[in-house]
Amino acid sequence: MIAGTFSCAEVTSGSCFGSQGFWTAGALQNPSDATSSFVWKMTTVNRGTRQQSFDYTKWYPNQPDNNSPSGTEACVNTLDFSNYEWNDKYCYDTVCYICELEE
Numbered sequence: 766m767i768a769g770t771f772s773c774a775e776v777t778s779g780s781c782f783g784s785q786g787f788w789t790a791g792a793l794q795n796p797s798d799a800t801s802s803f804v805w806k807m808t809t810v811n812r813g814t815r816q817q818s819f820d821y822t823k824w825y826p827n828q829p830d831n832n833s834p835s836g837t838e839a840c841v842n843t844l845d846f847s848n849y850e851w852n853d854k855y856c857y858d859t860v861c862y863i864c865e866l867e868e
């Protein structure tokens with residue numbers, strides 16, 4: 766986990782609950798290279814980009830698969846139909862988030 770002050774929403778119901786789950790801070794180390802490793806990544810105006818290797822993973826079976834018609838699946842979301850296991854997903858898809866880093 767990247768250190769910092771986080772603001773977290775308490776989400777218990779609503780449109781955020783669906784097959785899309787939630788964004789995590791997981792992302793490809795190099796977003797234009799689908800063969801690069803996934804890492805925890807935070808980019809902020811004041812602090813630039815920080816990243817940290819995964820020391821734990823919870824991928825859904827056969828993920829990451831980089832299988833989006835929109836582009837490289839360079840970000841990581843959870844899948845709430847499968848106990849919030851992880852999926853690589855196109856970063857510009859609309860998905861809810863739980864926490865954001867305060868600068």
Ligand SMILES: [Ca+2]
Nearest residue numbers: 830831852853
């Ligand atoms: Ca995927």
